[in-house]
Amino acid sequence: xxxxxxxxxxxxxxxxxxxxxxxxxxxxxxxxxxxxxxxxxxxxxxxxxxxxxxxxxxxxxxxxxxxxxxxxxxxxxxxxxxxxx
Amino acid sequence: xxxxxxxxxxxxxxxxxxxxxxxxxxxxxxxxxxxxxxxxxxxxxxxxxxxxxxxxxxxxxxxxxxxxxxxxxxxxxxxxxxxxxxxxxxxxxxxxxxxxxxxxxxxxxxxxxxxxxxxxxxxxxxxxxxxxxxxxxxxxxxxxxxxxxxxxxxxxxxxxxxxxxxxxxxxxxxxxxxxxxxxxxxxxxxxxxxxxxxxxxxxxxxxxxxxxxxxxxxxxxxxxxxxxxxxxxxxxxxxxxxxxxxxxxxxxxxxxxxxxxxxxxx
Amino acid sequence: xxxxxxxxxxxxxxxxxxxxxxxxxxxxxxxxxxxxxxxxxxxxxxxxxxxxxxxxxxxxxxxxxxxxxxxxxxxxxxxxxxxxxxxxxxxxxxxxxxxxxxxxxxxxxxxxxxxxxxxxxxxxxxxxxxxxxxxxxxxxxxxxxxxxxxxxxxxxxxxxxxxxxxxxxxxxxxxxxxxxxxxxxxxxxxxxxxxxxxxxxxxxxxxxxxxxxxxxxxxxxxxxxxxxxxxxxxxxxxxxxxxxxxxxxxxxxxxxxxxxxxxxxxxxxxxxxxxxxxxxxxxxxxxxxxxxxxxxxxxxxxxxxxxxxxxxxxxxxxxxxxxxxxxxxxxxxxxxxxxxxxxxxxxxxxxxxxxxxxxxx
Numbered sequence: 001x002x003x004x005x006x007x008x009x010x011x012x013x014x015x016x017x018x019x020x021x022x023x024x025x026x027x028x029x030x031x032x033x034x035x036x037x038x039x040x041x042x043x044x045x046x047x048x049x050x051x052x053x054x055x056x057x058x059x060x061x062x063x064x065x066x067x068x069x070x071x072x073x074x075x076x077x078x079x080x081x082x083x084x085x
Numbered sequence: 086x087x088x089x090x091x092x093x094x095x096x097x098x099x100x101x102x103x104x105x106x107x108x109x110x111x112x113x114x115x116x117x118x119x120x121x122x123x124x125x126x127x128x129x130x131x132x133x134x135x136x137x138x139x140x141x142x143x144x145x146x147x148x149x150x151x152x153x154x155x156x157x158x159x160x161x162x163x164x165x166x167x168x169x170x171x172x173x174x175x176x177x178x179x180x181x182x183x184x185x186x187x188x189x190x191x192x193x194x195x196x197x198x199x200x201x202x203x204x205x206x207x208x209x210x211x212x213x214x215x216x217x218x219x220x221x222x223x224x225x226x227x228x229x230x231x232x233x234x235x236x237x238x239x240x241x242x243x244x245x246x247x248x249x250x251x252x253x254x255x256x257x258x259x260x261x262x263x264x265x266x267x268x269x270x271x272x273x274x275x276x277x278x279x280x281x282x283x284x285x286x287x288x289x290x291x292x293x294x295x296x297x298x299x300x301x302x303x304x305x306x307x308x309x310x311x312x313x314x315x316x317x318x319x320x321x322x323x324x325x326x327x328x329x330x331x332x333x334x335x336x337x338x339x340x341x342x343x344x345x346x347x348x349x350x351x
Numbered sequence: 352x353x354x355x356x357x358x359x360x361x362x363x364x365x366x367x368x369x370x371x372x373x374x375x376x377x378x379x380x381x382x383x384x385x386x387x388x389x390x391x392x393x394x395x396x397x398x399x400x401x402x403x404x405x406x407x408x409x410x411x412x413x414x415x416x417x418x419x420x421x422x423x424x425x426x427x428x429x430x431x432x433x434x435x436x437x438x439x440x441x442x443x444x445x446x447x448x449x450x451x452x453x454x455x456x457x458x459x460x461x462x463x464x465x466x467x468x469x470x471x472x473x474x475x476x477x478x479x480x481x482x483x484x485x486x487x488x489x490x491x492x493x494x495x496x497x498x499x500x501x502x503x504x505x506x507x508x509x510x511x512x513x514x515x516x517x518x519x520x521x522x523x524x525x526x527x528x529x530x531x532x533x534x535x536x537x538x539x540x541x542x543x544x545x546x547x548x549x550x551x552x553x554x555x556x557x558x559x560x561x562x563x564x565x566x567x568x569x570x571x572x573x574x575x576x577x578x579x580x581x582x583x584x585x586x587x588x589x590x591x592x593x594x595x596x597x598x599x600x601x602x603x604x605x606x607x608x609x610x611x612x613x614x615x616x617x618x619x620x621x622x623x624x625x626x627x628x629x630x631x632x633x634x635x636x637x638x639x640x641x642x643x644x645x646x647x648x649x650x651x652x653x654x655x656x657x658x659x660x661x662x663x664x665x666x667x668x669x670x671x672x673x674x675x676x677x678x679x680x681x682x683x684x685x686x687x688x689x690x691x692x693x694x695x696x697x698x699x700x701x702x703x704x705x706x707x708x709x710x711x712x
Contacts, residue, residue: 005086005091006091006098007088007091007092009092014109016113016114016115017114018114018115018315019115019314019315019316020115020315020316020319022316023316024274024275041114049088054091054096054098055275056098056099056275057275059099059100060099060275060278060279061120061272061273061274061275061278062119062120063110063112063114063115063116063117063118063119063120063123064109064110064119065101065102065105065119065123066101067099068097068099068100068101069097069098069099069100070091070092070093070096070097070098071091071096071098072086072090072091072096074086135559136558136559136560136561137558138558139423139556139557139558141419142569148571151567151569155559155565156558156559156565157555157556157557157558157559157565157566157567158556158565158566158567158568158569159418159419159422159556159567159568159569160449160567160568160569160570160571161415161418161419161445162415162418162441162442162445165411165412165415165418165441165442168407168411168412168413168415168416168418168419169415169416169418169419169422170419171377171405171407171412171416171419172375172377172415172416172417172418172419172420172421172422172423172427173419173420173422173423173556173557174419175375175403175405175416175420176374176375176403176420176423176425176427177423177425177544177557177558180423180557180558197408197409197411197412198408198411198412198415201407201408201412350397351397351403
């Protein structure tokens with residue numbers, strides 16, 4: 001059975017910590033960091049990376065275009081994930 | 086499978102549009118302008134018109150819009166973007182010209198310019214970002230401020246008797262025969278953003294096809310001056326702005342028979 | 352030799368614009384200059400040269416349309432009369448700040464306020480000292496004949512493009528409404544888009560080309576040090592204008608003991624006054640500034656060493672007289688004679704004023 005897994009990369013220094021990506025995520029992957037970046041913002045990070053499905057919702061709503069999204073489809077063969085694409 | 090395997094250029098599905106510059110936007114955290122800029126950059130690149138598109142930026146928060154999209158830009162005086170765009174478009178009929186204006190710029194000081202440009206059917210796109218407040222100057226009442234809405238110049242809420250009524254300028258614009266496509270969109274959810282992108286794309290296609298003025302209002306937030314978090318602002322917008330500024334197409338004659346309207350004569 | 356015609360000053364502005372390859376005119380009706388746009392609309396230059404002519408919703412819109420089109424490298428113009436020019440002040444300041452070339456014609460009427468539609472020269476300060484906000488100058492040309500109305504359209508555009516600065520033809524209802532014979536210029540083809548890219552590719556906003564960086568036209572600069580540099584660059588440009596492009600005319604100045612200084616329609620009256628003075632045996636000359644900015648300071652300073660006094664004749668309460676006084680220094684008396692409210696002084700009045708204010712005094 002095919003499964004989609006994803007990952008996002010947040011540009012920590014560009015992120016202004018607005019939190020819009022956090023609520024846009026259907027999988028509750030993102031959260032705002034307790035740490036601040038160089039400009040004092042609580043930048044977003046993947047607190048729950050294994051839940052990401054690479055849907056791009058977070059990046060779509062990001063006003064500062066600081067999220068890059070990756071996605072892969074994997075097939076479960078003998079309980080070992082195999083890269084499909 | 087670990088993160089390093091996923092984060093690989095082959096698996097890329099979303100990145101910053103290539104037409105956006107490297108400049109960090111000056112907008113406040115969570116500001117809708119950033120999303121609208123991103124959509125513009127995507128649409129201009131999708132339509133492959135970056136070499137013939139000229140943007141006209143306003144006075145207001147988006148005064149620096151020219152810093153963010155890799156195209157030629159001209160900065161207009163407050164409210165005069167439609168006149169500046171008219172000058173460019175009339176003398177360069179094969180170019181694609183758009184204005185990017187806020188509600189103070191477009192619906193207050195620039196009311197004459199926008200109405201007449203739209204009424205002449207100038208071949209251009211208007212992106213109208215309406216957040217119901219003056220952002221740049223610090224949150225004063227705009228023509229589009231809702232009744233009861235608190236701003237720096239309506240500290241007890243906008244009162245119709247004292248301040249007049251909020252102006253639905255997009256409804257006025259939709260009445261004008263020069264406009265071919267008039268729509269009201271928003272950018273508060275992934276779905277609304279995708280829809281807004283389609284609307285902006287349609288507006289630019291209409292300009293390419295010389296169909297007169299296309300007008301895209303984006304009902305937006307100004308969390309800083311609304312004094313709410315970005316997330317709360319979106320909720321407030323849905324609850325308060327949408328009932329008055331209802332999203333959806335107000336007019337679409339882009340598919341109309343060309344014989345049914347008078348094309349612009351240069 | 353060009354075509355000889357009998358034409359009104361305002362009509363000639365329109366004709367000259369078409370012939371000099373102007374790309375666009377944006378205007379709004381106002382007396383006493385409406386014939387400019389009427390003539391253009393009647394001539395339909397869009398069929399002939401491809402020139403755009405658009406009646407805008409206001410003077411404000413007109414000047415900002417000029418702003419936009421000028422930014423794309425086009426040769427564009429507008430025209431108006433005093434109250435309309437006041438409305439354009441915002442746009443003119445932006446155009447000067449953004450360093451764009453364009454031509455503005457002001458067929459002056461009397462003010463302040465709605466004033467009168469009769470001729471006046473009361474916009475001298477507004478035209479030469481800026482007019483809108485900020486430290487800027489216009490190149491100001493003051494024609495005194497219908498022929499010069501024709502000639503200064505192309506001169507104005509040339510200077511505007513040389514300096515990337517708005518140029519103004521400052522005239523009034525006398526010259527605008529007067530009919531005279533005029534030798535029209537030969538047609539110059541409009542500049543092609545390729546030529547615009549070649550000449551002005553470093554600044555025009557006509558679509559980013561693959562071979563160049565994107566261009567941004569703005570007068571905005573938040574960094575004070577950079578903004579000061581922008582201001583200094585503008586001032587350097589104005590200094591260069593004063594060095595290279597001062598225009599003036601001297602009439603019978605060689606042996607003059609008294610000097611009349613006047614521009615535009617006043618200069619024509621003064622020319623007659625010079626003759627009348629000479630008939631009376633008074634040696635009077637006339638200096639006519641043609642560029643009001645850059646102002647002909649040097650010839651006035653030179654004549655200040657020669658004459659016993661100067662009379663500045665203007666159809667206003669005394670505006671150019673301040674520049675003449677500055678140029679002449681405190682060496683000799685410099686007096687003003689003016690009529691206002693749309694009254695045109697007669698040569699006899701000028702002679703009388705000269706006698707009373709300088710010779711008799």
